Amino acid sequence: MTQLLIIGGSDAGISAALRAKEIAPSIDVTVVVADRFPNFSICGLPFYLSGEVFDWHDLAHRTVADIEREGIRLLLDHKVQAIDPDDKIIEAVGPKREVQYLSYDKLVIGTGAVSARPHIAGLDSPGVFPMRWMKDAFAVQRILKRRPKPKSAVVVGGGYIGMEMAESLSRRGLEIIVVEYFDTVLSTVDRTFGQIVKETLERHGVQVATGVAVDAIKPQGKWLAVSGSGGFDVWADLVIFATGVRPEATLAQAAGIDVGKWGAIRVNHEMETNIPGIYAAGDCAETWHRLLERYVYLPLGTTAHKQGRIAGENAVGGQRRYAGTLGTQVLKIFDLVVARTGLRDSEASEAGFDPSTIELETWDHKAYYPGAQWVVLRVTGDRGTGRLLGAQIIGRRGAEVSKRIDVFAAALFHRMAVDALNDLDLSYTPPLSSPWDPVQMAAQAWVQSQG
């Protein structure tokens, strides 16, 4: 019986295990999980801390029992120490420090990412946390339950996780200051959208300090003093740093597996590494970008699921190729939704396109029908070829921003021209859209802007 071994029990690892079992039920599949929380939705941590998700157990995409019912063996609380690709053996250490050797025929590495540690003095002080694993969430939860209750938090980093943690802790009644190095929050979308996000945060009582490089965190009595550039100096009970992640590929690298310039594992389109029979997927690996037509490091849960599924399929004899990321992302922040897919103007320029970007504000549905909400769309296309390169949408929750970006994503997947979006037969009823969906109105505005 073929032995499939998977290192890592998060999105990529479990997806690989499930897919392998689905295709080849007789295969022996073991997943080695470093903690006790396989297949947890770490995207859900901010919602657990906000109190919106009452029980952290609910964050599991699947329970241990669900996974085991599929015939998958889970080795929890086991840290893999080494991979020996010559003998096809891994060395793992269990909760009681006992060493185990496991042999494999095929191996999938899904070791994920770790929080990037910014260059800030005092990052290891008590009360300072990243937000990556269940243990991070539990640690913050313990502090939130202390009496007297903590009153304030500084969130370092205005990206997706920073935004969600700001909302989360604000919902728990803390006063929040978000500190961002760039001059706008959510720098993954264009400045006009970042400004709307900032205003939304402020409207909900969250303070935002942009253009500030935090350089030190110092315990001062029961508080933490956070200081940065431009004389930034605040005190808080709690500091969350959310300044991005870096791939966890030390194990792979030590085994002679190639890593690329971001430190992520190199893979081919079949998610196989340079060592035949060893696959990598998810946040520990490089990702093929469908528009840039090169590898990038862009860790996302959706990508981890896709790549894991493909690695699992190919590990048991499949031939599936990863079709590539478009960098599709969406964030809900309070009552606002902001989404992007494909390339922004600056990214497209860097990649050698000749981009042009327009912005259109319109209604999510016919304005005469009650409840119409504004949406703003930004469309980027290539001047020379008319090809769609990317889109961004911002609007209120309920304006179907998320699935509208997905229409753009489907169009990008197929290399459509911006003008060709008008050929798509999209659904319409006055309470939900217009005869030309906002997606198409924006496409028309782009085409018109080209003269």
Place this chain on the structure above:
Amino acid sequence: MTQLLIIGGSDAGISAALRAKEIAPSIDVTVVVADRFPNFSICGLPFYLSGEVFDWHDLAHRTVADIEREGIRLLLDHKVQAIDPDDKIIEAVGPKREVQYLSYDKLVIGTGAVSARPHIAGLDSPGVFPMRWMKDAFAVQRILKRRPKPKSAVVVGGGYIGMEMAESLSRRGLEIIVVEYFDTVLSTVDRTFGQIVKETLERHGVQVATGVAVDAIKPQGKWLAVSGSGGFDVWADLVIFATGVRPEATLAQAAGIDVGKWGAIRVNHEMETNIPGIYAAGDCAETWHRLLERYVYLPLGTTAHKQGRIAGENAVGGQRRYAGTLGTQVLKIFDLVVARTGLRDSEASEAGFDPSTIELETWDHKAYYPGAQWVVLRVTGDRGTGRLLGAQIIGRRGAEVSKRIDVFAAALFHRMAVDALNDLDLSYTPPLSSPWDPVQMAAQAWVQSQG
């Protein structure tokens, strides 16, 4: 200066006019409109009658002034009596019965559709109305404002308009009975969905009688007696019949323009009729079906806008081809949204495919995040090739049903395989979706069902 003449001021006609002016501002464009309501959203009539749209003027996509500001000449209250393609002249009769002759270089026909008149005795009785034009809505509004107020209505026909009118009049406080010939309402979607729609209507106090052929409407004192098969016999103040439409192509036919088997004007992919320089678009014309690869009669507002835009572009020298309909439709009925795109199992069979359809019930977003709503998806694919053929989704408003069907529509447009939907990089955040969007979960269920 080229004279572009357009007959019909609804979706197709105005779209043609606007596009022609956009491309060739120097062209002389005249639109002959039979009533005083150019560019009105007739899809909005039920929402005007429900009271959700207070002022009927708001139903205009654009006002007369808006249209004229684009340099388009509107001839309101003018009925075209004849087209003379040899001399390129039309004869129109104005509001004071004055006859006018207008010459043209290019002609676009957008005469729309009329309500199909079912074979029901007494259809012309006072208090019996179709729901097609502004005048129909005004007539019903007058009755709704009478004192004493009308208390009940029968809606004949359980299609899109019938459903919307049932909700509309129910919101105005009338007791409603919907009578449908088939054994389920909304027979444009599969039976399980029709059943959910029926239950939703009933939960909102609307009675539904299925499997009933209405055969007579008789005025009885101040009421209308509606009788049908199986002993169906009810009295009501008001009857709306919504039993479909048929193309209005008499004018075209009299001028020697070819019509097809449904009585709709035949066009090529450029929306040109058999007479060069005469185009037709919208509900009066046949429509190319992208999946069936033949012409059908499928009148929809979205299609009228697209075809009108193409006719207008080609009338001023363009070469644009209509890409074809997928039959994408969506209906909001009370708090429910139901949508479809592409072919259903039975339609696909008739067209020579070997279809297989699965149904999947899931959540619109991660169940752990508050407010998750059920959605049910039905996916139809071809067994032999694995090609996606169609999809249907039903769910609560707010579950992004409408734009999820559009992801399927974009996939159908590109002839994707069902399995390839898993390659799409769709957006995810726990409050709005799952790492595999419901669209992809349904695709996976279909692939698994194929063994």
